[in-house]
Amino acid sequence: MNLFNILFYSIALLIVVSTGLAVTRRNLVHxxxxxxxxxxxxxxxxxxxxxxFLAALMVIVYAxxxxxxxxxxxxxxxxxxxxxxxxxxxxxxxxxAVAAGYLVVxxxxxxHDPAAGAVLGPAQTEPAVFGAYVFRNTWLAxxxxxLLLLVALIGALFIGKRPTHxxxx
Amino acid sequence: xxxxxxxxxxxMDLQIWIIGTIALVLKLGAVLLFLLLMAAYLVLVExxxxxxxxxxxxxxxxxxxxxxxxxxxxxxxxxKEDIVPDAADRVIFLLAPAVVAITALLMxxxxxxxxxxxxxxxxxxxxxxxxxxxxxxxxxxxxxxxYGAALGGWSSNxxxxxxxxxxxxxxxxxxxxxxxxxxxxxxxxxGSFSLVDIVNAQxxxxxxxxxxxxxxxxxxxxxxxIKRIPFDLPEAxxxxxxxxxxxxxxxRFGLFFLGEYVHMQVLGGLIAVFFxxxxxxxxxxxxxWLAVKIVLVCLVMIWIRGTLPRLRYDQLMNFGWKxxxxxxxxxVVVTGARLLW
Numbered sequence: 166m167n168l169f170n171i172l173f174y175s176i177a178l179l180i181v182v183s184t185g186l187a188v189t190r191r192n193l194v195h196x197x198x199x200x201x202x203x204x205x206x207x208x209x210x211x212x213x214x215x216x217x218f219l220a221a222l223m224v225i226v227y228a229x230x231x232x233x234x235x236x237x238x239x240x241x242x243x244x245x246x247x248x249x250x251x252x253x254x255x256x257x258x259x260x261x262a263v264a265a266g267y268l269v270v271x272x273x274x275x276x277h278d279p280a281a282g283a284v285l286g287p288a289q290t291e292p293a294v295f296g297a298y299v300f301r302n303t304w305l306a307x308x309x310x311x312l313l314l315l316v317a318l319i320g321a322l323f324i325g326k327r328p329t330h331x332x333x334x
Numbered sequence: 335x336x337x338x339x340x341x342x343x344x345x346m347d348l349q350i351w352i353i354g355t356i357a358l359v360l361k362l363g364a365v366l367l368f369l370l371l372m373a374a375y376l377v378l379v380e381x382x383x384x385x386x387x388x389x390x391x392x393x394x395x396x397x398x399x400x401x402x403x404x405x406x407x408x409x410x411x412x413x414k415e416d417i418v419p420d421a422a423d424r425v426i427f428l429l430a431p432a433v434v435a436i437t438a439l440l441m442x443x444x445x446x447x448x449x450x451x452x453x454x455x456x457x458x459x460x461x462x463x464x465x466x467x468x469x470x471x472x473x474x475x476x477x478x479x480x481y482g483a484a485l486g487g488w489s490s491n492x493x494x495x496x497x498x499x500x501x502x503x504x505x506x507x508x509x510x511x512x513x514x515x516x517x518x519x520x521x522x523x524x525g526s527f528s529l530v531d532i533v534n535a536q537x538x539x540x541x542x543x544x545x546x547x548x549x550x551x552x553x554x555x556x557x558x559x560i561k562r563i564p565f566d567l568p569e570a571x572x573x574x575x576x577x578x579x580x581x582x583x584x585x586r587f588g589l590f591f592l593g594e595y596v597h598m599q600v601l602g603g604l605i606a607v608f609f610x611x612x613x614x615x616x617x618x619x620x621x622x623w624l625a626v627k628i629v630l631v632c633l634v635m636i637w638i639r640g641t642l643p644r645l646r647y648d649q650l651m652n653f654g655w656k657x658x659x660x661x662x663x664x665x666v667v668v669t670g671a672r673l674l675w
Contacts, residue, residue, distance in 0.1 A: 194488060198426070201481070218527075221470035229477025230507065233484065237503045240488050240496065292467055292527055 172213060180206035188260075193239045197232055204228040215289035350456065357458045365442055365462060368625070373595035374404035380636045387640035414584035419490060422581065426489035431579075431586045434482030434593035437475045438600055444468035445603045446530045448613050448620030460613075460620065461530055468529040469521065472604065473514055476559065480506040482593065483561070483568060487578030498577025501647070502561060502568035508654040509558035509565075515662035516551035519669035520608050533612030540611035547665045549609045551658055556601040558654070560594060562635060564642040567650060602631035 180203050187199035208223040290298075299307065378393065378400065385392025393400040418427055448460030465471060480503055487499015521527060523544060524535040542549045558565040569577030579590045606612055606627035613620030645653070 194423070194426070194485070198485075217465060217467045218470070221467045221474050224474035225470060225477055229474060229480070230510075233477070233480050233503055233507055236481075236484055236488075237500065237507070240484070240500050240503070293525070 169213065173210070176206050176209045176213070179203075180210070194236065197236050197239065200235075201228045201232050204232070218292040218295055353453070353456050353458075357453070358462070361460070361462050365447075366439070369439060369442060369596050369599060370592075372599055372628075373592055374408065376595045376598065376632055377407070377591070378403050379633075380639070383633075383636050384640050387637075408588070411585050411588035416584045416586060417581075419492070419581050421491040423489040423491065426485050427581075428586070430482050430486035430489060431582065431589035431593070432482075433485070434479060435589045435596065437479040437482065438593045438596040441472050441475045441600045442596075442603060444471050444529050445600070445607055445624075446533050446612060447624045459530070464528060464530045467527045469517060469527045469532075472529075473510070476513075477510055479593075479597070480510075482590075483578045486582070486590070487568075490578075490581035492581050494575040494580045495578050498568045498570075498574050498580070502578055505558060505561070505565065505567060505650060505654075508651065509555045509658070512551055512654060512658035512662050513555035513559060515659060515666065516548045516555060517608060518662075518666045519545050519548045522666075522669055522673060529607050529612075533607055533614065536611040537614060540609060540614075542609040545609070545665070545669070547661065548669075549605075551662050551665070552608065553605065555654075555658060556605065557635065557638065558650075560597045560601060562594075562598075563639040564645045565650060566644060567647060570644060598632055598635060599628055602628035602635075605631050 183199045183202040183206065187196045187203060190196040190199060204223060204227040208220040208228070211217075211223055212220040381403075382392040382400070393403045396402040396406040418424060443462040444465060446459070446461035446464070450457050450459045452458070483502035483506070484499045487495040487497075487502065490496070520532065520541055523541060524532040526532060526535075561568050567577075568574075569579065571577075574580070579587055582590060603624065606624055610627050613624045615623035615626075618626070
């Protein structure tokens with residue numbers, strides 16, 4: 166057990182625990198903070214794998230931008246925190262069933278796939294090389310993704326605009 | 335298990351490791367001392383200059399010319415009662431000021447303050463850490479700093495604080511986009527995210543001459559990012575009390591304050607690194623040049639505070655989304671075209 170293993174397993178524990186806390190908190194702001202901690206853990210794992218570029222993007226995009234929008238909306242709506250600690254059963258059972266399904270499929274894959282135990286080679290590189298690789302070898306996926314984001318943006322604009330038009334009439 | 339023999343290579347490695355650690359601790363100490371002392375005296379300079387702009391003296395009781403005022407303020411903050419409101423979310427309320435101060439201090443870690451120097455035959459770079467994604471490191475921390483203001487405002491459980499926190503979150507997220515986009519031309523020119531490389535690329539010509547539009551957008555967004563006039567809506571005194579830090583007292587309020595002034599210096603340092611050639615300059619040594627440039631940028635920020643009125647909220651949002659971001663995007667295209675041509 167060397168230093169990297171110890172770091173990896175403690176970060177993995179942090180991710181699992183904080184994600185678990187994030188989905189079980191009834192106080193939405195606390196849930197958001199635990200989820201931010203979980204994203205931080207993921208960023209640490211990327212850094213540990215020798216990918217500081219992805220680690221930085223993880224913090225900027227997920228922990229920095231997306232979660233602050235969640236927080237913003239929660240603060241705007243002033244959601245009341247319910248008194249009871251546990252979720253009602255009709256919300257909980259579907260979630261537990263889906264999670265159990267994933268667990269079974271994941272365990273089966275890990276047990277039967279011959280590549281599951283393979284050790285991945287280290288792939289440390291400069292941000293510029295990484296960028297060139299992404300835009301040369303996977304340009305189609307990049308373009309499709311950006312098109313999807315554009316469609317989502319226009320859709321959000323359309324939905325956001327509609328009520329003001331009705332109120333003006 | 336083989337016994338570890340202290341041969342020459344191990345000895346050398348150990349020596350490099352020890353010197354590296356000592357150099358790191360010294361650099362950290364020097365940077366922290368500089369940032370904290372400067373923050374204390376920036377407050378004094380700001381109060382003095384604002385006083386002069388408004389035709390009054392400013393603080394002049396503690397020591398000669400009020401030079402001991404920062405110490406008097408610190409002692410006052412330290413000895414005041416640390417109040418936590420009953421209805422506050424206790425843990426978040428206590429941690430929020432620390433988030434603001436820590437993110438501001440950490441950002442300075444990637445700012446180079448001089449050329450490499452040689453100590454006993456070992457090269458010591460004059461930067462706390464040079465990572466190849468330094469610019470993204472700064473943005474990651476700056477986007478986390480938003481949580482300090484937003485959560486501080488939310489956890490106080492007061493309407494003024496909540497409004498300040500919401501305004502802060504919206505404003506900082508909006509202007510962060512322009513801030514990031516305005517720097518893409520700089521990265522394109524230098525061909526690197528590393529702040530050391532960006533400074534070295536400006537040996538001949540500072541980027542303010544090559545990229546004046548990027549400089550203007552970055553400076554304006556930086557003012558919004560540290561919530562200073564004309565963008566101080568999150569703490570607008572005359573409508574929100576003190577905004578997101580209304581409920582804070584004593585040293586926790588002091589931490590918000592410290593964070594703001596350290597952030598001011600860090601942004602001064604970033605403007606120096608990205609547009610003013612970093613530590614490059616004739617005659618004086620590198621660290622002095624960087625300090626001069628930081629102070630210069632801070633003085634301009636104070637001057638702007640003493641001159642401009644506060645924007646209205648819709649003006650703030652319109653300006654950010656409809657002027658700064660399109661201008662920054664256009665600037666990226668123009669720079670790209672120029673570099674290709």
